[in-house]
Amino acid sequence: MRSLSRTLERATLRDIALVCLADALVGVSFGAIGVSGGLPLWVPVAMSVLVFAGGAQFAAIGVVLSGGGVLAAVATGLVLNARLLPFGFTVAGVLDGPRWRRLLGAHLLTDETVAFTLLQPDRPRRRAAFWLCGLALFVVWNAAVLLGAAAGGFIGDTDALGLDAAFPAVLLALVLPSLEERRTRNAALFGAALAVAATPFLPAGLPVLLALAGLLLAGRAQPDRAGESGPEGRSGLEGRSGLEGESATRERRADFAKEAH
Template identity: 60%
Template sequence: MRSLLRTQSFGSLVRDSSLVWAASGVVGVSFGALSVAGGLPVWVPVVMSLVVYAGSAQFSAVGVLLAGGGPFAAAATGLLLNTRAAAFSLAVADLLGPGRATRLLGAHLVADETVAFALAQPDPARRRAAFWVSGLGLFAVWNLGVLAGALVGTALGDITVYGLDAAFPAVLVALVLPSLRASRPLRRPAALGALIALAATPFVPAGVPVLLALAGLFLYGREGAAV
């Protein structure tokens, strides 16, 4: 019975994660195609996705390269956008498990969607399983999508023409909503972060609004200290 429950739990996690994987694959195909269409060799987006594995940072770094910027400027842009992963890592540090190799692999899998999916689960054991199921699946689908897009090259074009770019943020919002319903202290910081991100979006590069939205954490810390 216990093994059956574990199998059913694993199956439900895979089913729930599949929407995130599908959205990630679509964006990955776009990233690979746009990178190659801009003049980069096929291996650049493929290796970047394996080593960096950060969607918004990768888009921004490639944008800098295609605009004529050097590799150091591209790397600095990616690092700036990916600093939010530090906060995400703290949130899921207890889910990575023991062992240096396991924690290093888990740290590489930390992403907005993986963290949101894991923290939305009701208990520690399911959160840990959700992190690894979502993280490993997302990593695989993202890299396969990037490879496919890079091989396709210019045939696909820009996914914004089809409106498919909206799938990724829509799925992320769906993952976050259960946590907001269950925890009232999270709502005001989340609302503040969302307002900051929306206000900054017209004026800053892609990915930076998400980084600025972390300012809402200060309100969460203040409310937590007051309690």
Template identity: 75%
Template sequence: MRSLFRTLERATLRDIALVCVADALVGASFGAISVSGGLPLWVPMALSLLVFAGGSQFAAVGVVLSGGSALAAVATGLVLNARLLPFGFAVADVLQGPWWKRLLGAQLLTDESAAFALQQREPRRRRAAFWICGASLFVVWNLAVLLGGLVGGLIGDTDVLGLDAAFPAVLLALVLPSLRDRGTRTAALTGAAVAVTVAPFVPAGVPVLFALTGLLFAGRPGASPQAEGAGGAAASRPDEPEAAAAAAAVKEEAR
């Protein structure tokens, strides 16, 4: 684990730490809401250990506390977690190795760990960012849920604290650097527009799945057309020193 920390820059480690702090607040809120709503402490703890997906956990507990069945809660969580499927394809290269390592990596796959991994260009840094972020969040989240559950109803109305805004704020901060790329920016804005459009007509959590349609407008990854044109011209043009040497040889033969 120490070698993984040496692989990443201090700025990246600092950002991961800040994300852990933000998620700890949300985790404490989840634990408090669950216990104060009448659920035993083991329920939010089991969800945090086995599911480890904040949005799905909140949705599942919300269904149960509102009188829904356990089957409805599981179905809601599965729908929300469907967004992680494309994330798995995007970071598949960091989950190489024996089956138990891939299984552990799948458990640690979250919006944040995927985002930090995708920010890195080098394979070593991608793996380090994924595992450090995923493992840190897993420990911090479960400890925060436990603490929040123990405190229970003492927090009171958690909506007043605005903790529900912590998740989108963290994700927005993570994706902003990627929006400098035109294709990524087009896909993100298109997906956001589609999600906002369908939000009044579909259940909560489903709009994020419709946002994946933005990927259809991302375009081909890689250099811009101008860069490709310049690169193609450079590739088709012979190297100047070699051309000069060839010209000198022709002149020498002419003499």
């Protein structure tokens, strides 16, 4: 863990610590909600260790506490966690090594680990950010869930404390620097608008997946300026002027050589 922290900048370590703090608040809330709702203490604790997915855990607990069956709870969690599939492809390059290490990395895959991984400029720092953030969150989340479950009904109404808002607020703060680019910002706004519009009509978890349609805007290639502008296009001029300039230079050198002989 210490070698991983030495690879990252101090600002990144600070941000990871803040995310762990926010997740700890949400974990306490999750443990308290589960136990105060009538579940045994071991249920939210075991779910946190084996599933380790905050949103899916809240959704599954909500289904069970509202009278739904186990299969419905599992299906709800799977729908919410389906967003992690494209995330896995995105950060697959940092999960090298033996199979057990890749499986552990897959278990630690969360929105936060992906966010910190993609913010790093090179592969060593991406690998360090993924493992440091993933392991720290796993330890903090499970400890917080255990604490909240032990507290049980003493916390009372967790929504009144605003704990449910800490997690999305931190994630929003993380993605704000990435929205400086216009194309990324438009894609994010388009995906968010789709998710908000679909929320009243689709089951929980599906609007989040629908928001991935915003990637269609982010993935669009930049228009070929040479093709748009023809001979007067900027890229076309730059491309041709560069080639023509090199060709003219070679011709002048050949002429000088002939005159010298």
